Structure formats: structure tokens, C-alpha cells
Amino acid sequence: MSSKTSAIPAGYSDIPAGHIASVVTCLEMCKKPDIAPRALPKGFTLERYSGGSLDQYRALFRKVGADWLWFSRLLMSDEKLAAVLSKATLEIYVIRHQGEDVGLMELDFGVPDEAELVYLGLVSGTTGQGIGRVVMNAATELAWSRPIGRFWVHTCSFDHPSALSFYCRSGFVPFAFQVEVQPDPRLSGALPLTAASHVPIIRP
Numbered sequence: 001m002s003s004k005t006s007a008i009p010a011g012y013s014d015i016p017a018g019h020i021a022s023v024v025t026c027l028e029m030c031k032k033p034d035i036a037p038r039a040l041p042k043g044f045t046l047e048r049y050s051g052g053s054l055d056q057y058r059a060l061f062r063k064v065g066a067d068w069l070w071f072s073r074l075l076m077s078d079e080k081l082a083a084v085l086s087k088a089t090l091e092i093y094v095i096r097h098q099g100e101d102v103g104l105m106e107l108d109f110g111v112p113d114e115a116e117l118v119y120l121g122l123v124s125g126t127t128g129q130g131i132g133r134v135v136m137n138a139a140t141e142l143a144w145s146r147p148i149g150r151f152w153v154h155t156c157s158f159d160h161p162s163a164l165s166f167y168c169r170s171g172f173v174p175f176a177f178q179v180e181v182q183p184d185p186r187l188s189g190a191l192p193l194t195a196a197s198h199v200p201i202i203r204p
Contacts, residue, residue: 006032008179018204020069021181025164027172028152038134040095046105046138049092054081061092064121066102066195069158071185091142093113095122095135102126105135107143115143117153127160156180158199 040046058081061073073081083152084090089110095103103122111114117139122131143151153172155163168174185191186201193201 014190015181015202015204018187019181019183019202020158020199021179022069022156022158022182024154024156024178024180025174026154026176026178027167027174028107028172029140029173030150032151033171035137035140035141038137040131040134041129043098044102044131045096046135047094047096049094051085054078054085057081057085060101060104062191063101063124065119066191067124068121068160069185069191069196069199070119070121070154071182071190074185074190075188077197087168090118093135093138095126095131097126103131103135105139107139109146109148113147113149115146115148115151117151129180132166136166140170154178158196 002076058074061070064070073084076084085092087108087110089108091107091109093105093107094101094106103120103126105120106118106119108116120132120135120139122135140151151172153167164174184194184201186195187203
């Protein structure tokens with residue numbers, strides 16, 4: 001993470017029509033927390049991603065993240081996405097229920113002495129069963145199984161309303177805010193217009 005301060009002025013700032021803006025909260029843990037062992041409910045598994053076509057990965061990414069405006073991987077070219085997914089420092093895990101993909105978790109060890117929880121999400125209908133807690137605990141164990149001094153994650157105001165408190169309960173501590181402005185991926189067709197109904201679309 002960069003320590004450079006933002007030039008965003010105090011007060012309100014206009015966002016161009018056709019764009020979206022979110023407040024990003026960056027969180028970190030610098031010591032492994034005590035974690036009580038937990039098992040996934042019957043029928044659920046957490047499996048290392050064994051690869052597949054780029055379209056299969058994009059379908060999973062869209063399935064898990066569309067409601068929360070996950071779009072970064074959807075905008076990548078085939079070449080760039082293939083390069084990202086083949087990084088030796090990236091570990092991808094899929095949450096499955098009776099053989100169906102219902103969640104995604106990714107860890108990146110690309111920065112020395114650090115691990116980043118890049119993505120953690122479940123499809124609607126799987127929440128409320130403790131699955132997120134089991135996967136978060138697994139991610140924490142996997143991260144701290146490496147010789148790291150810092151595990152970090154970011155969440156934004158488009159995410160599930162419980163995401164920030166969930167990460168705090170998991171042992172992360174907020175350390176920075178950022179503001180992200182991007183073209184609305186629903187207007188480009190990367191995501192359907194019906195995605196993330198809690199975020200208005202401001203057409204140009």
C-alpha cells in the first residue's frame with residue numbers, strides 16, 4: 001500500500017456521469033489471531049482452484065461478485081487475466097456446495113513479508129450458515145502459515161453491509177481510507193444493468 005496522501009479536497013466532489021465512486025477501507029493484521037477450529041456445513045468444500053478456461057473463471061467471478069460490483073477481472077484482456085491467474089504468488093480457492101461453485105477466495109503473496117486477501121465472497125443464498133467465518137479462518141491460517149509480518153485486505157462501500165464489521169471481528173484493524181472512481185461496468189456490459197441494485201446508475 002502506498003503511504004502517499006490523496007489530493008481529494010475536503011467537502012463534496014462531483015463524480016462524472018457514467019462513473020461510480022466508492023469509499024475503500026484498508027485493514028491489516030500484524031499478528032496471527034487465536035482461531036477456533038471450525039468445519040464447513042455438510043455438503044460444502046473449500047478446494048484449491050485447479051484451473052480451467054478464462055470464461056469459466058470469469059463466470060465464477062461474475063456469479064460471486066456481480067451484486068457487489070466486482071469488475072476488475074472482467075475488464076482484463078485474455079492475456080492479462082491469464083497472466084494474473086498463473087502467478088506463482090496467487091492462491092485461488094473455490095467454495096463448492098454439492099459440486100456447484102458458490103464462492104471464491106484468493107490470497108496473494110506477491111509482496112515480501114505480506115499476504116493480501118484479494119477476494120472473499122459467496123453467492124446469495126449461502127450466507128447465514130457460518131461459511132464465511134470458516135473460509136475466513138482458513139484464509140487466515142493459510143496466510144500466516146507463510147513467513148509474513150502483515151495480512152491485509154480492503155473492502156468498499158459497494159460491498160455487503162456486514163463486510164467491514166466481519167473483517168474487524170476477524171482481527172483486522174482499519175488503517176486507511178481511499179476513494180475509487182471508475183467507469184460504471186454496467187454501462188459497458190461487463191456486468192448486467194440489474195447488478196448491484198443498491199448502487200444507482202447515473203447515465204451520461
